[in-house]
Amino acid sequence: MTPTAVLIVDDEGIVRNALNQWLSLSGFAVSAAANAREAMAKVVETRPLVVISDVRMPFQSGLELLTAIKEQDPTIAVILITGHGDVPMAVKAMRDGAFDFLQKPYEPEQLVSVIERAANQARLQRELLDLRRRLDGGSEQLAGRLIGPSRAMEEVRNLLLDIAAIDTDVIIQGETGTGKEVVARCLHDFSSRAQGPFVAVNCAAIPAELIESELFGHESGAFTGSAGVRIGKFEFANHGTLLLDEIEGMPLLAQAKVLRVIQERMVERVGSNRQIPLDLRIIAATKVNLEREANAGRFRADLYFRLNTATVDLPPLRERGDDALFLFQHFLALAQRRFNKPELPLHPADIGSILAHEWPGNVRELKAAADRFAMGLSRREQSMSALLGANDPIEPGLAERVASYERGIIEEELRRQNNSIAAVCLALGVPRRTLTEKMTRLGVTRSGSG
Missing domain, CATH: 3.40.50.2300 (Response regulator)
Known part of the structure; x- marks a missing residue:
């Protein structure tokens, strides 16, 4: 080295x-x-x-x-x-x-x-x-879409390039916020179907009584209120890619009908006997382990086996090493331009907080934090750890509690002693150098603003 x-x-x-x-x-x-x-x-x-x-x-x-x-x-x-x-x-x-x-x-x-x-x-x-x-030099490259130098993301990118070239159905598994739709879009854009449509549908968000009409379409008069012909998501995605997001939320009865469409690559609109041929790739995205769901009877095993030609497992952000810093800086720069804010480098303490945070909401949580930081919704004097902690459902650890307690004591004593460092040292019984180091580390100013 x-x-x-x-x-x-x-x-x-x-x-x-x-x-x-x-x-x-x-x-x-x-x-x-x-x-x-x-x-x-x-x-x-x-x-x-x-x-x-x-x-x-x-x-x-x-x-x-x-x-x-x-x-x-x-x-x-x-x-x-x-x-x-x-x-x-x-x-x-x-x-x-x-x-x-x-x-x-x-x-x-x-x-x-x-x-x-x-x-x-x-x-x-x-x-x-x-x-x-x-990224600035070539956003069309996969590395510019799936950001992060970690080995875990490098393996994901290599797998996607292999799968994109093969016209097969895919399952994408990952926690909430890991970027499953982004990965699905990459699979589409780097495939031979890139010129066709990319259609995403959230299966869990469609009421059970409407899911067949939404996915397969319907003819005029097929049911009460169907005044005109509606093209379903399968037909709309023809010659392109259909993303079935949160597929684990699809009712079991609808899963059986979806399985038949995927197997036969034919779809019938509700109220019609005419079969429409399909030429498309199906991508199923899920935040759960579909194999375990199938074994437990909560997901159709035959649909799982039909879709499971290729599987992409997305690692959570906490398992991606320093990727959080790269992503935060990327989203921060985008937000600063979007909100017309000056581009300021991150403080060393901010970097430490970003790398130490668990990011339970993964990339989605990180992007939201970068947006808030860029907009200045937390004062610049406030630490990144405080900004992240405000949205962290996990209780703060011992170090964070001790730091918060010390900061409060020092700020209160500064107010009581009219910002006299010598008087604070005397009142707290600490050497001046120790107090100075603590104030610097904790971000305490003599004005007491923290």
Whole structure:
């Protein structure tokens, strides 16, 4: 593996040399700069993954360098170091995109740990940027439709390309929100039937007494209220693809009639004896295991066996590694353009919350969260974890409860002590450095706005 490229920026030569030696021995590929101007030249030339910069430097500060680096390359992780504890400055740096803010003196091992975490985030950001460039360059490609670099999604894409070329019926299985209709549409668009119609029908949403008319169509006068001829979904999808979504919700009696249509590739409208030949692909989508449903007698086994020529199992988002971050950034960019909002990079804490969230609603939940985040329905000061937690039916874990409790105590004490850090330290019995670190980590400002 290529060593992580790290750039050290400090106007003191002794500090630069000491850091250079320590980080080189720790396995990093290190370069150094004496000021912000020299640092920016190296950023453009070498594009390091991580920049470590002193805050107080002549001509241009570390905070100004942070802004310049993020404008040049938002994927670079910037770690700021200062010998002066300043909570507002630390909070501003984190909100401006700094990965971390360390106060001297610090343990060398601590810095190495922070660099490794920062480098991992920078690599993720660059993979995401490369993916977005591929999406912008060719949305017709399957990778631009089914987003995510995980092995699980790569296997799904490869399977879809194989199945799309074979004119066979398909079952798509996956939890709610995993993108079953998107996958069905991909199967259609990458098949020889792409020029034909793609028709989707939700079987669970049609009343039992209307499902035959909806699927097979009817002739005028076939039943009370049928004033004209109606073409059913099977006939409407002829020469294309018919998606039977939530097929597990189809009544058993209707399943028997659907089985006959699928087997014979002929359909009769209700009230007619004329058989209409069909040339179409059937895709059945379900959020349950149809084999288990058939074994339990809740789904016709013969229909299951007839449809089960090929099966696509969609993994839930929680089993797709870092795909959640790629998808969130993709949907966030789309939402920001749609709502005419500025495109702002995600804060490191936001990224951590996205990757840690279980996403019980899968891609559908993630897209809704990205839309809310883009619209600013949660204040920018509010953490991503708070935004996600507001819609998470699972009770927060111990870490989240402890963080919320600490945040509340500190904010309340700040109000009581008129935002005096020294007074808060005295009241809570903690060192100033400990309080500063906690306020930065928890996103607490001296105004008490959280």
